[in-house]
Every structure is written in C-alpha cells, then in structure tokens.
Amino acid sequence: MQQGRNVERRTILKAAGASLAVAGLGATATACGGGSGSGDGTVTIRYSWWGAEDRAERINKTIALFEKKYPKIKVKTDFQPYTDFWKKFNTQASGGNPPDVFQNAIGFLRKYDAKNVLLDLSEQVKAGNLSMDGFRAGLEKFGEIDGKLLGVPVGSNSMALVIDKPVYTRAGVKPEQGWTWDDFDDAMTRIRDRTGRAGDSGMYGVMYLYDLYLRQNGKAFFTEDGLGFSEADLTAWWTKAEKGVKSGLFADPKKVAQIKPKSALSAELAGSEFTWDNFTVRYTSEGKSEYGLAPIPTTDGKRTGQYLGSLMLSGYKRTQHPKEVAQFIDFMVHDPEVAKIMGYDRGVPTTQAQYDAYRPTDPVNKAIAAYEQSLVDAGVLETITPHPNGADICETAFLRIAEEMALGERSVDDAVKQFFTESKTALAG
Structure with missing residues (x-):
C-alpha cells in the first residue's frame, strides 16, 4: 500500500527505470x-x-x-x-x-x-x-x-476497489466478496445511468489490478524471468478499458489528467477507483464524500488473485x-x-x-484493518507473483504507454506492441 499517497503508486518505479551500470x-x-x-x-x-x-x-x-x-x-x-x-x-x-x-x-x-x-x-x-x-x-x-x-x-496492503459510498448507495450497488467482473460491469452501468457519474476512474494503467485478473485466469503479469501473458491477452484488457471510456463507464482520461495529482474519485469524476487499500486515507483528505473499500471482482466468483505485501526494509x-x-x-x-x-x-x-x-480508532484505518482481515477470513490470499530483474522498467512502461493510449496518442494495437517491445529489452538486461 502513507506519505505521497497521491503519487506513490503511480510513480513507484519511474525513478528507477534507468538501469545501474x-x-x-x-x-x-x-x-x-x-x-x-x-x-x-x-x-x-x-x-x-x-x-x-x-x-x-x-x-x-x-x-x-x-x-x-x-x-x-x-x-x-x-x-x-x-x-x-x-x-x-x-x-x-x-x-x-x-x-x-x-x-x-x-x-x-x-x-x-x-x-x-x-x-x-x-x-x-x-x-x-x-x-x-x-x-x-x-x-x-x-x-x-x-x-x-x-x-x-x-507494512502490508492489498488491492481494493475504493468507492464513493453515497454514489454507490444512490446507484443501488452493494459489492460483496465473490462478485464477478460481469457484476462489476453492471455496477458501472448503474452508476453512470443513475448518478450521472462515470463508474470508475479507468483501468488502463493499473498494472497490479491486471496482475490479479491474470492470476484469476491461471496466468500472471510476471514469471520468474519474464512476462506471463501474451499480446492477445493485453489487447483484450486494453480494448475493454477503451470501450469503457467511450461508453462513459470510465472517466474521461483527459479530465483525469487535468486534475492530477488529485484523484478522479475525490474530484467526483468517478464513483470508484482501484488502488491499494491503505491509500484510502488519500481520498478522505482530498475529497468531500465518504469512502469505503470494496472487494476485487472475480472471474469465477471465488478467486481474486490477491496477496498481501508492501514496503520492506533491505540492507546493503x-x-x-x-x-x-x-x-x-x-x-x-x-x-x-x-x-x-x-x-x-x-x-x-x-x-x-x-x-x-x-488498534486504530478512526473510521478510515479501522476500515483498512477490517478489509485485510476479511481477505484472511475469506481465504483468498495467495503468494505474490515473482518479479524478474527489469520488472521496474516494465511497470514504468505499462503506466506510461497506457496513459498515452488513454489520451488517444496510441491505438490499442500500437500500445500493446510498444509495451512488449520495451519489456523484452528490459527483461533481457
């Protein structure tokens, strides 16, 4: 999952993109x-x-x-x-x-x-x-x-869907453990149609969410020495995200870019956003609404692909x-x-x-603790996907290329080809 909550995950690997000699x-x-x-x-x-x-x-x-x-x-x-x-x-x-x-x-x-x-x-x-x-x-x-x-x-954290609770209530949407991606799509439609707001901030560049989706389907973003998915897999993922923007289910990427570093969720451009559970504090400080944590949608109603993990201490x-x-x-x-x-x-x-x-006493941190405990109780936690040498450069590329595509600077096919080209070079180093 903190200081710099509004930029930490988005910039988590940009500075280390240049390899050490x-x-x-x-x-x-x-x-x-x-x-x-x-x-x-x-x-x-x-x-x-x-x-x-x-x-x-x-x-x-x-x-x-x-x-x-x-x-x-x-x-x-x-x-x-x-x-x-x-x-x-x-x-x-x-x-x-x-x-x-x-x-x-x-x-x-x-x-x-x-x-x-x-x-x-x-x-x-x-x-x-x-x-x-x-x-x-x-x-x-x-x-x-x-x-x-x-x-x-x-410290530990896990991916979650942070929601604007009043918006979800007005839309009549109540996410529960085990809901599917079809349920999520229906929820996005309800939020758009009943509240006039995009359902989500957009899923283009959330690499760790895509990793969970792949894990739900027996794959993973990374293997020990490379990428664990194909160009066809990523094309399908980004095509769906692009359609979501065009249909108004996801927020307009240009508007999202304009309000950065503020999030689309706290800026009321979207009703929810996928991020790390302990980043919830960010939305509370930025926005005026009440925010909560919802489970990750599933493919089969059971497996979320989630794991716990966060910052570490290492020695020289x-x-x-x-x-x-x-x-x-x-x-x-x-x-x-x-x-x-x-x-x-x-x-x-x-x-x-x-x-x-x-033991936190404030509502936000109590919700974070309860969310992580719910993952333990539900038995959905797995081992984290291995990250090969060069993973940091791959994530930087994924984030940048996805944003370029979202802003209309690249087609889906071009974005996919560019990502695989850059990743191949990074992982060969």
Missing part, C-alpha cells in the same frame, strides 16, 4: 558500506527511505526508541520524495556507497540482487539478530528471492555492520511501540505483535 557496480566489489564506527565501540548506520515530513517525524521517533535500546548503535537518517529517492539511491549504489539499510519494494529485489546491492539477511536470522517469526498471513516469505532473504516487510550487501542492520530491522518490525508510532503510515503492521499493539 554493470561496470560501475562491478567496481564496488571490495567497497565498504557507509556505516562508521568509533573508538568506544559505537557504530553508525545510515538509513534512507522515501516519504514526506509526516513519515519522517514518525520514523525519527522510532529511531529514538531504537537508540535507547541499543545505545552503541547510532542511526543517520535521510529521506526524499519517492522519485528523488531512487535517483539518489541509484547514484549511491553505482558509487558503492548506498545506505546500510533502506526502504524497498518487491519490484526492485531481483534488480538490485543482480547488481550485488542487497544483503542476504538469512545469515543474520541464523545468528539470532533478526527474527522472522510472528508475521501475519505468510508475509515472512514476501522478501525471499531464490532462497535469499533480501527484504523484510514493514557490503555494509560494515550487518549485525546492527539486522538488529535495526528486527526492532522496526517487531517492537510494539514502533507500531503505535507508525500506525498505518506504511501499511498494516506485518507482525502480529505490532498488529495487536496498534
């Missing part, structure tokens, strides 16, 4: 991490994340708790807006001086593992410096790639202080006080201890 990273084979030590045994580790001031304030409070528990470990912090974070990280990694521990996401694991950037935390688990026990709903496996533990999740492979990095990550994912400070800023806490420690 192999030669540049190869030259760091004997380089050391940026942490430092002092004569009294105190060490300093560098911790970086993307976010705005509100997240920084919360994280700095948790660091104060950590340094109190571990007085011999000091944490030097750095944060940037999302796009700037990855620009800076790429520069640091190319120069052999990335932070010792940093915020990460699933789309980057194979990429930076292939570039020898990520620390395998498995050894620290064996040494007792990091516990992978007590995680919710299988999240302890979220950061595992090829038998290596490359990231530890700090050549850090001078792997033990301290592991202890820091362990504290951040297990300590109950951290959960009380962070709330759902990075998603729902991933460990049961932190989940129990923070």
